[in-house]
Amino acid sequence: VGCPNKIKPMGGDQSPRICPRCHNASMFAAKSRTWFEFCFVPLIPLQSKEVWMCGICQLQTVMQPDWAPPIAQPGYSHQQAYQGYGYQPAYVQSG
Numbered sequence: 001v002g003c004p005n006k007i008k009p010m011g012g013d014q015s016p017r018i019c020p021r022c023h024n025a026s027m028f029a030a031k032s033r034t035w036f037e038f039c040f041v042p043l044i045p046l047q048s049k050e051v052w053m054c055g056i057c058q059l060q061t062v063m064q065p066d067w068a069p070p071i072a073q074p075g076y077s078h079q080q081a082y083q084g085y086g087y088q089p090a091y092v093q094s095g
Contacts, residue, residue, distance in 0.1 A: 003046060004036045007053060017020075017069035018076070019054040025072035026055040027061070 015025035018043045023052045035042035050063040 003034055004037060005032050005034050006042070007032050007051070010050065016072045016076075017052070018072050019057060019059055019092050020069060021059045022057040023053060024054070024056050027059075027069045027075050028055065032060065 007030050013022050014028055014031065016025040019027045030051050032049050032051045032053075033045055034047040036046055036070055050056040051060045052063060052069055064065050
């Protein structure tokens with residue numbers, strides 16, 4: 001017995017948008033629905049809302065009429081703030 005959320009992308013304009021948390025062009029419009037489940041079978045929809053969701057950092061924000069993430073322009077690439085110094089993951093080989 002549980003009440004998990006199921007998230008499905010919405011139709012319509014699905015142009016990539018910039019996530020305010022991770023700054024990647026990976027936000028999309030989705031519908032989040034909470035279901036009552038019994039033995040892993042969704043039985044009753046309890047709540048539904050439209051959200052913006054980031055496919056990378058999993059940020060979810062409820063859609064508001066006066067705000068939407070900015071649309072990523074063609075050729076957009078996220079620039080990391082600390083290139084060349086600071087934390088270097090183990091899989092990066094230097095010099």
